[in-house]
Amino acid sequence: MADLGNGHGDLRPRTAVLTRGFDPSLSFGSARPAVFRSSTYAFVSPEAAEHAFAITTGKFKPADGERADLIYSRFSHPNAEILEDQIVPLEPGAREAAVFNSGMAAIMTAFFAFAKPDSTIVYTTPLYGGTTGLIHTFLEPFGVRGIAVPSGDAARIDQAIRSARNCCIVYLETPANPTLIMTDIERAAGTALHHPDRPVIMVDNTFLGPSFQHPLLWGADIVLYSATKYLSGFSDMLGGVAITRTSELIRKIRSRRSMFGNILQPDECWMLDGRLPTVALRMNRQSKNAQRIAEALVGHKRLSRVIYPTLFCDPEQKRIFEKQCAYPGGIFSLEFKGGKEAAFEFLRHVRIAKNAVSLGGVETLTCHPRSTTHSGMSAAELAESGVTDGLVRVSAGIEDWRDLLADFEQALAAIG
Secondary structure, X not given: OOOXXXXXXXXXXXXXXXXXXXXXXXXXXXXXXXXXOOOEOOOOOHHHHHHXXXXXXXXXOOOOOOOOOOOEOOOOOHXXXXXXXXXXXXXXXXXXXXXXXXXXXXXXXXXXXXXXXXXXXXXXXXXXXXXXXXXXXXXXXXXXXXXXXXXXXXXXXXXXXXXXXXXXXXXXXXXXXXXXXXXXXXXXXXXXXXXXXXXXXXXXXXXXOXXXXXXXXXXXXXXXXXXXXXXXXXXXXXXXXXXXXXXXXXXXXXXXXXXXXXEOOHHHHHHHHHHHHHHHHHHHHHHHHHHHHHHHHOOOOOEEEEEOHHHOOOHHHHHHHHHHEOOOOOEEEEEEOOHHHHHHHHHHHOOOOEEOOOOOOOOOEEEOHHHOOOOOOOHHHHHHHOOOOOEEEEEOOOOOHHHHHHHHHHHHHOOO
């Protein structure tokens, strides 16, 4: 069979995710991976132990595709390796992956792998509140300066990257949370590639990946996920993933992970691995639901606007969406004319949708970002980012969209 052009040999992603990285003969013939809860692993010889530690500690560079023998579960374990192998085909252009016990753990570890004192991180805003806090309250005291640039403003992003001194990381979140403003990954990556410091280009792809947007194909070096969201999809576990275009990048990240001990545990790896084959199925339903509901609510008398990619009016935002994304995704935002009071009234009256701050689950979730996920931002940052008092973010689930629409319409009608 000919190579299909996806970077993963002769198998399409939906097939590779079920076949790659797992050998049933190593698990007594089990058709699906078992759970390996061991904390430590026996070596076949002292020489094998010496070789494994040399690779893990960076004293010896492994051959292409070689992995160190298992040593201790803080470094790696069978379920992590199976999951890391099977998640790679879902991200075209990917070479390696590393899994973590939360999305923030993945982001923090990636930052610490490449940031250094007296360096600069250029990042788009609005940004997930935890990431903003990591940059300003944790990294800046260590001498890592953060430069915020509005999402989607290509000229300002270019200028910020070009003028950044000792630039170590360019960090993009696209679409932005919760305004859905999109940033041109290819343009930002092109600018970063010409910077004399050659910063590492990272993209938080939680909103649209791995099904609808593929940053590595547009020049990113590392793609980051809160696996808690769409990858898991059931709002019952925490997880994070870093996926890279080269083995060298993942070695640096895994080295920091071994130090911090924030690897995803065996049971959670097993759970997440079993959900990977249905990611595209769930995301497709969620995207269709979100589009139907968002488009149906346009023009409602209680709303000043509905924010969703198929409703973009700005020509540049439309261009980026059409170029960069396969589908619009399962997230939309509603901006209420009555501000915070109207937004809270809406949240009080929804019945099917749950008022919770996560996203990507099979159930529909709603939240008020300004008072919750983005409450750590300054007033100036909130104003510039467009995270207003009247903004409500909706993560569409897989329920029947007609029931969800009826739920939103009755909640809107209840606003006094």
